[in-house]
Amino acid sequence: MIRRLFTRFVAHLDGYLLLALSLIMLFGLVVLYSAAGEDYHRVIAQVVNLVVALGVMWLVANIPPQHLARLGLPVYVIGLLLLLGVALFGEVSHGARRWLSVGVTRIQPSEIMKIAVPLMLAWYFDRRAGALRFKDFVIAAALLLLPVAFIAKQPDLGTALIVSAAGFYVLFLGGLSWRVLIGLALAGTASLPLLWSMLHDYQRQRVLTLLDPSQDPLGAGYHTLQSTIAMGSGGIFGKGWLHGTQAHLEFIPERHTDFILAVLGEEFGLFGGLALLALYLLVIGRGMVIAANAPTLFGRLFGGSIILTFFTYAFVNIGMVSGILPVVGVPLPLVSYGGTSMVTLLFGMGALMSIQTHRKLVKT
Amino acid sequence: MKFRTEIRNHQRERHHFRLRLALSAAVVLLAFFLLGVRLFYLQVMQHDHYQTLAENNRITIVPIVPNRGLILDRNGVPLAHNYSAYTLEITPSKVENLDTTIDDLAGIIEITSRDRKRFRKLLEESKNFETLPIRSHLTEVEVAKFAVNRYRFPGVEIKARLFRHYPHMETFSHVVGHIGRISEKDMERLEDEDVLSNYRGTDHIGKLGLEQSYEQQLHGITGFEQVETDAGGRAVRTLARTPPTSGDTLYLSIDSKLQQIAVKAFGQYRGALVAIEPSSGEVLAFVSQPGFDPNLFVDGIDAANWDAYNNSPDKPLNNRALRGQYPPGSTFKPFMAMAGLELGKRSPSYTIFDPGFYTLPGSSHHYRDWKAGGHGSVDLHKSIVVSCDTYYYGLAVDLGIDNISNFMSHFGFGSKSGIDIEGEQSGVLPSQAWKMKRLKQKWYTGDTVSVGIGQGYNLVTPLQLAVATAALANNGQLMRPHLVHSIQDSKTGQISLVAPETRDNWRLKPENLALVKAAMVDVMRPGGTASHAGAGAEYSIAGKTGTAQVVAIKQGEKYVASRVAERNRDHALFIAFAPADKPRIAIAVLVENGGHGGSIAAPIARMVMDYYLLGKVPKEQLVPDAAEEPEHD
Numbered sequence: 001m002i003r004r005l006f007t008r009f010v011a012h013l014d015g016y017l018l019l020a021l022s023l024i025m026l027f028g029l030v031v032l033y034s035a036a037g038e039d040y041h042r043v044i045a046q047v048v049n050l051v052v053a054l055g056v057m058w059l060v061a062n063i064p065p066q067h068l069a070r071l072g073l074p075v076y077v078i079g080l081l082l083l084l085g086v087a088l089f090g091e092v093s094h095g096a097r098r099w100l101s102v103g104v105t106r107i108q109p110s111e112i113m114k115i116a117v118p119l120m121l122a123w124y125f126d127r128r129a130g131a132l133r134f135k136d137f138v139i140a141a142a143l144l145l146l147p148v149a150f151i152a153k154q155p156d157l158g159t160a161l162i163v164s165a166a167g168f169y170v171l172f173l174g175g176l177s178w179r180v181l182i183g184l185a186l187a188g189t190a191s192l193p194l195l196w197s198m199l200h201d202y203q204r205q206r207v208l209t210l211l212d213p214s215q216d217p218l219g220a221g222y223h224t225l226q227s228t229i230a231m232g233s234g235g236i237f238g239k240g241w242l243h244g245t246q247a248h249l250e251f252i253p254e255r256h257t258d259f260i261l262a263v264l265g266e267e268f269g270l271f272g273g274l275a276l277l278a279l280y281l282l283v284i285g286r287g288m289v290i291a292a293n294a295p296t297l298f299g300r301l302f303g304g305s306i307i308l309t310f311f312t313y314a315f316v317n318i319g320m321v322s323g324i325l326p327v328v329g330v331p332l333p334l335v336s337y338g339g340t341s342m343v344t345l346l347f348g349m350g351a352l353m354s355i356q357t358h359r360k361l362v363k364t
Numbered sequence: 365m366k367f368r369t370e371i372r373n374h375q376r377e378r379h380h381f382r383l384r385l386a387l388s389a390a391v392v393l394l395a396f397f398l399l400g401v402r403l404f405y406l407q408v409m410q411h412d413h414y415q416t417l418a419e420n421n422r423i424t425i426v427p428i429v430p431n432r433g434l435i436l437d438r439n440g441v442p443l444a445h446n447y448s449a450y451t452l453e454i455t456p457s458k459v460e461n462l463d464t465t466i467d468d469l470a471g472i473i474e475i476t477s478r479d480r481k482r483f484r485k486l487l488e489e490s491k492n493f494e495t496l497p498i499r500s501h502l503t504e505v506e507v508a509k510f511a512v513n514r515y516r517f518p519g520v521e522i523k524a525r526l527f528r529h530y531p532h533m534e535t536f537s538h539v540v541g542h543i544g545r546i547s548e549k550d551m552e553r554l555e556d557e558d559v560l561s562n563y564r565g566t567d568h569i570g571k572l573g574l575e576q577s578y579e580q581q582l583h584g585i586t587g588f589e590q591v592e593t594d595a596g597g598r599a600v601r602t603l604a605r606t607p608p609t610s611g612d613t614l615y616l617s618i619d620s621k622l623q624q625i626a627v628k629a630f631g632q633y634r635g636a637l638v639a640i641e642p643s644s645g646e647v648l649a650f651v652s653q654p655g656f657d658p659n660l661f662v663d664g665i666d667a668a669n670w671d672a673y674n675n676s677p678d679k680p681l682n683n684r685a686l687r688g689q690y691p692p693g694s695t696f697k698p699f700m701a702m703a704g705l706e707l708g709k710r711s712p713s714y715t716i717f718d719p720g721f722y723t724l725p726g727s728s729h730h731y732r733d734w735k736a737g738g739h740g741s742v743d744l745h746k747s748i749v750v751s752c753d754t755y756y757y758g759l760a761v762d763l764g765i766d767n768i769s770n771f772m773s774h775f776g777f778g779s780k781s782g783i784d785i786e787g788e789q790s791g792v793l794p795s796q797a798w799k800m801k802r803l804k805q806k807w808y809t810g811d812t813v814s815v816g817i818g819q820g821y822n823l824v825t826p827l828q829l830a831v832a833t834a835a836l837a838n839n840g841q842l843m844r845p846h847l848v849h850s851i852q853d854s855k856t857g858q859i860s861l862v863a864p865e866t867r868d869n870w871r872l873k874p875e876n877l878a879l880v881k882a883a884m885v886d887v888m889r890p891g892g893t894a895s896h897a898g899a900g901a902e903y904s905i906a907g908k909t910g911t912a913q914v915v916a917i918k919q920g921e922k923y924v925a926s927r928v929a930e931r932n933r934d935h936a937l938f939i940a941f942a943p944a945d946k947p948r949i950a951i952a953v954l955v956e957n958g959g960h961g962g963s964i965a966a967p968i969a970r971m972v973m974d975y976y977l978l979g980k981v982p983k984e985q986l987v988p989d990a991a992e993e994p995e996h997d
Contacts, residue, residue: 130373175380232406232414270407
């Protein structure tokens with residue numbers, strides 16, 4: 001009886017994915033304890049975040065993909081309306097208008113779009129499966145750019161980046177012609193000087209600071225400078241857990257959220273960093289296998305987009321903390337402290353598991 | 365057939381998908397390889413470099429605070445400047461026992477309990493590598509005393525810091541405002557505005573007046589030094605230095621001499637005066653009396669001074685010119701006369717007979733004229749010259765409240781003037797909709813009657829009154845008043861002028877304007893209500909007196925100033941512009957509990973105009989006593 005219940009409980013989970021995810025989360029909690037200044041309250045709060053997010057993942061894994069697909073349009077429309085609401089009535093916090101107050105709690109509609117956009121686009125392409133035309137890509141691009149414009153205007157560059165990446169992956173995997181891709185790339189490069197000439201001086205300064213943080217060592221550049229010192233001083237084996245000097249001397253800002261990798265790098269060294277990269281590769285590899293084997297176009301596109309978006313999170317964050325990419329607010333997936341991004345990420349993982357475990361039902 | 369192509373399409377799609385996914389996988393591997401290389405570079409190849417930075421030496425970014433921009437009057441007279449003084453500073457992270465150190469220091473240099481309290485507060489807010497002042501303004505003797513004992517106090521040093529000073533004390537307090545210590549709330553705002561990093565090392569921020577509204581220009585850009593410090597936190601050497609950029613200099617349109625004369629003219633009276641150049645909206649004088657000493661607020665005001673200011677019945681902290689809302693009284697009449705002419709409800713020859721009161725049709729209620737027995741037959745010209753109430757009771761009713769409200773909004777009544785300091789009140793320009801919204805009551809014709817003479821629900825700030833007078837002088841064109849005349853960029857030395865800004869490009873008919881102006885000129889001549897103040901002027905003045913009731917007088921009772929408590933006496937008002945034919949200055953004066961506009965407020969305005977137009981400096985005794993003149997408004 002209990003056995004049967006258990007079997008049903010885990011029926012729609014994917015063992016490989018779950019194992020890799022769990023290892024990353026555990027590693028993350030260990031690092032978080034150190035990053036939070038050995039404050040176990042923070043760790044407990046993060047465990048709560050994880051439990052909630054895992055619950056969401058389980059729930060999503062149990063929804064068959066074709067049902068998920070049907071959510072595409074309504075979730076997208078609601079998300080768009082909420083974004084409009086933010087633009088009109090949103091709360092301003094830290095200079096950006098991102099939050100919408102709903103009675104007792106606040107929600108961040110841009111976060112919903114990280115799922116809603118690829119879901120919507122994959123659903124749309126799936127409906128047109130077998131007869132995809134150029135026109136469909138144009139429509140899809142419009143569906144992508146509308147919410148991205150709203151989010152970029154808030155401004156929330158990190159989220160805008162993730163949402164546009166998630167949407168772009170659907171277009172790319174859906175077969176957007178190479179000619180268009182190359183054309184876009186060329187047009188983008190060509191228009192840069194023109195765009196540059198249209199910017200105000202202070203806007204140019206901002207762009208320069210983004211590209212070269214050492215120009216503003218008191219502001220954005222301070223983060224990168226300190227995080228590279230922390231990581232570099234960690235060496236091959238690291239200074240040992242709880243023994244990082246930079247992290248504990250509070251040289252690293254936001255060291256339990258976006259810059260947690262600096263703590264990991266300092267205390268666990270190159271080995272710790274490579275281990276994390278390996279675990280991420282496991283997740284990404286498994287996700288790609290699931291997407292490749294998905295029976296429907298929806299499953300392939302949505303699954304592929306989810307896993308490539310996951311990769312984007314990891315790449316942008318690690319690149320930023322190690323000083324090769326500009327600083328944009330993207331968390332280190334499953335490691336950075338925070339509930340919202342955790343839920344979104346594991347929602348995606350649940351969807352992948354659902355695509356994998358509902359295959360046979362669809363095939364017949 | 366179609367089915368077949370779809371199948372083929374499906375297969376092609378799948379093939380394409382796998383191809384592209386494989387491509388993505390290659391990109392992922394490449395990207396992770398790059399990250400791995402980067403980690404290897406940082407943690408293996410550059411390890412020694414970073415090891416040194418992190419362990420033996422630490423890089424500290426030391427901000428260099430920019431000099432705050434100066435605030436000067438239109439002739440370059442400083443109204444806010446900086447001076448350097450010695451401070452005694454402690455680096456808490458370098459001191460073993462703070463309390464004993466401070467006790468020991470107190471043995472050679474006076475350290476009050478207030479200094480200690482302030483230091484504690486700074487300590488709570490600070491980062492650990494900052495130095496914090498325990499005493500400021502050390503004398504030469506104190507500096508020498510400490511220098512001798514310096515060896516006893518590691519982590520304690522003498523530094524020179526810049527302090528803000530307002531040399532004119534009270535005179536400009538309500539214009540220039542003051543800076544103060546950055547509070548939690550300021551920090552949050554700075555973070556929201558994304559300029560917090562520019563405030564590292566800065567302790568002060570504009571809190572009031574121009575110091576507040578031009579904070580961005582005055583603050584400047586913080587410079588920084590990248591300093592290598594040893595394990596003990598001492599600076600070993602400077603790696604890089606970016607100098608700070610001082611804040612910009614503000615040149616005001618205010619003439620400090622004019623302002624001083626205006627302040628002096630008020631004597632002991634409370635009130636406000638605003639003088640504006642009509643064509644540009646430049647503010648020439650901006651007085652709210654009494655003022656306060658802004659220097660006391662710079663480092664946090666002490667309890668005794670604060671209580672004194674806060675509990676004073678004179679309310680020195682209240683910016684009356686900007687935030688005081690008063691009934692305009694009879695100074696409203698020239699504007700009403702304009703409304704009557706422009707909207708075709710009155711002609712210059714239209715004459716009423718004033719028996720000394722006005723009654724609404726079908727009512728016995730007497731709206732009294734200030735002059736018992738009345739003014740006899742009164743036309744538009746006379747109505748302004750003798751300030752006949754009865755004429756305007758009837759005019760207001762003929763116009764109707766919403767017409768009045770619409771017309772007066774063109775003069776800026778009921779809306780903020782947009783002056784470049786914060787906290788402005790918008791006054792009240794009543795209308796049917798306003799009363800319904802604010803009081804949830806219907807508008808009655810009786811309400812309209814008293815609006816005609818600037819009483820009733822009408823409320824204006826002295827600033828608004830000056831702006832409206834300037835618009836009248838400027839043929840109806842309403843300008844946005846501004847205190848800052850130009851801003852000098854500290855880096856390039858380039859001066860950029862603040863351009864005049866039109867709020868309402870509305871023109872009055874020249875023939876109507878001429879009528880009202882002529883009447884206002886006669887107000888200042890024998891037979892007018894301000895003839896004393898106008899006597900002997902070498903230029904023509906257009907003026908209008910006003911009196912605003914503070915307490916209501918019952919039907920059938922008479923107002924006798926000496927019987928009314930001083931603070932319940934009427935407010936005296938006066939508006940004017942001069943020279944009347946080509947106005948260069950427009951003024952509004954309000955004297956709280958001053959009694960009558962012609963005798964108290966008008967002479968103040970006259971002195972300001974005399975100085976501005978002729979360069980005449982008034983003699984000592986300036987304002988006559990209130991009780992002298994029996995004449996009423």
